[in-house]
Amino acid sequence: MEKIIDEQKQGEQLILEGKKENTRKLYIESYGCQMNFSDSEIVASILSEQGYNTTNLLEEADLVLVNTCSIRDKAEQTVRKRLEKYNAVKKINPNMKIGVLGCMAERLKSKFLEEEKMIDLVVGPDAYKDLPNLLEEVDEGRNAVNVILSKDETYGDISPVRLNSNGVTAFVSITRGCDNMCTFCVVPFTRGRERSRDPKSIVDEIAQLWDNGFKEVTLLGQNVDSYLWYGGGLKKDFEKASEIQKATAVDFAQLLDLCATKFPNMRFRFSTSNPQDMTMDVIETMAQHHNICNYIHLPVQSGSNRILQEMNRQHTREEYFELIDNIKKLIPDCGISQDMIAGFPTETDEDHQDTLSLMEYVKYDFGFMFAYSERPGTLAGRKMIDDVSEEVKKRRLNEIIQLQQKHSLYRTQQHVGKIEEVLIEKSSKKSEAHWSGRNSQNTVVVFPKEQYKPGDFVNVKITNCTSATLIGEAVGHSKMHI
Numbered sequence: 001m002e003k004i005i006d007e008q009k010q011g012e013q014l015i016l017e018g019k020k021e022n023t024r025k026l027y028i029e030s031y032g033c034q035m036n037f038s039d040s041e042i043v044a045s046i047l048s049e050q051g052y053n054t055t056n057l058l059e060e061a062d063l064v065l066v067n068t069c070s071i072r073d074k075a076e077q078t079v080r081k082r083l084e085k086y087n088a089v090k091k092i093n094p095n096m097k098i099g100v101l102g103c104m105a106e107r108l109k110s111k112f113l114e115e116e117k118m119i120d121l122v123v124g125p126d127a128y129k130d131l132p133n134l135l136e137e138v139d140e141g142r143n144a145v146n147v148i149l150s151k152d153e154t155y156g157d158i159s160p161v162r163l164n165s166n167g168v169t170a171f172v173s174i175t176r177g178c179d180n181m182c183t184f185c186v187v188p189f190t191r192g193r194e195r196s197r198d199p200k201s202i203v204d205e206i207a208q209l210w211d212n213g214f215k216e217v218t219l220l221g222q223n224v225d226s227y228l229w230y231g232g233g234l235k236k237d238f239e240k241a242s243e244i245q246k247a248t249a250v251d252f253a254q255l256l257d258l259c260a261t262k263f264p265n266m267r268f269r270f271s272t273s274n275p276q277d278m279t280m281d282v283i284e285t286m287a288q289h290h291n292i293c294n295y296i297h298l299p300v301q302s303g304s305n306r307i308l309q310e311m312n313r314q315h316t317r318e319e320y321f322e323l324i325d326n327i328k329k330l331i332p333d334c335g336i337s338q339d340m341i342a343g344f345p346t347e348t349d350e351d352h353q354d355t356l357s358l359m360e361y362v363k364y365d366f367g368f369m370f371a372y373s374e375r376p377g378t379l380a381g382r383k384m385i386d387d388v389s390e391e392v393k394k395r396r397l398n399e400i401i402q403l404q405q406k407h408s409l410y411r412t413q414q415h416v417g418k419i420e421e422v423l424i425e426k427s428s429k430k431s432e433a434h435w436s437g438r439n440s441q442n443t444v445v446v447f448p449k450e451q452y453k454p455g456d457f458v459n460v461k462i463t464n465c466t467s468a469t470l471i472g473e474a475v476g477h478s479k480m481h482i
Helices: 034-048 073-090 102-108 111-116 128-139 187-191 199-211 235-240 243-247 252-262 280-288 305-310 317-330 349-362 379-383 390-413
Strands: 011-014 024-031 052-054 063-068 097-101 121-123 144-146 169-173 216-220 267-271 295-297 335-342 366-371 419-427 434-438 444-448 457-465 469-477
Touching (some): 034 102, 034 216, 063 073, 073 102, 097 128, 102 187, 128 144, 169 199, 199 216, 305 349, 366 390, 419 444, 419 469
Parallel strands (some): 024 063, 097 121, 169 216
Antiparallel strands (some): 011 024, 419 457, 434 444
């Protein structure tokens, strides 16, 4: 995964201070999207009730779990290397059990058990509540697998354990699955159809976070703009709902308004949005609330209408521009980031130039950029020939990255000289004398520590920048969130 921002990492070990009475040790790693990290918190909560506390020492673990991503081949190769590492340790600690969670588990199913012969347990994203039963099977000497996709599981009744938490920011999952059958994407096959979580359980989880001192929540889903609660069930079945259910249904704009209104001193973000589903209601709700961050992750994937059609993206280049214009009209300083794929099947140099010209129009704050890799099981994998050479993919990806770096610097330069509210999250990676936090546009800001602490909202005067980071000096606490 190519990233402009280096303050986040794709794979991360998660640590938990658990219950004193628990005697078994869980070591868990997560790779891929934010949803996987959120799911790992659910898994840790379930296993905490089964006698497991997490550890940061692989060698002392009774159970090792890796929460996997299948969206790129590189992610799968990383997981295979980690499994080799786990098994090397298992030779020293033969009682250790190893399991694979998440999308890669769902996609490869029993292949892990039959061919890899490196693991004891395979659990898909909708089967985590079955972990206690599966672990019993493993303890009895049998391999265990459950990758059945659910039509209603949201884990809304589980209070996640906040793993490796900074105590300031947290994810709250609001939807699972995806109904948008993009031809390059495995998510509908690994996470199932879209279903939304009861807004009451969402509000209750946010209230618990607020009571525990958290200051920012990211509402999370594969496609948050498709959120629709009408009493439970798949989104695709909404038309069959009763008139009362339809009249009292809660969409994403209403959920966003509910959260921002009920917790006026909590800061809110959301991810990820799909251009075809983002409505003016959402943008207007953002503009109305000071505590909803001015930032939207808005994946486009390509700037070519022909390639967008090949990808089964339900929006055109022109419709995307209209959406960007509407965002900037209502929220002029809104930060916008992208996902972009270079070298999709049949992509020509002209298609690639369309992508570059789209980027020039938007001038994204930052982006997540990839060379296309064929994913088995997707429509592109089944029906399309991966006919763009690796050399061409690499060249086009490099041009996209170089242009994004130029635009990222342009965007950060717009902040220099301004005073901006920053939520302190942690010490800067590069200097223990500086704090690191983010402004409303999701840009990292570093400044001298002085008397401030994590969780403080601080007004910072921006004095300098790189393409990824703003540098400044604190001028006092922000009164917006007091």
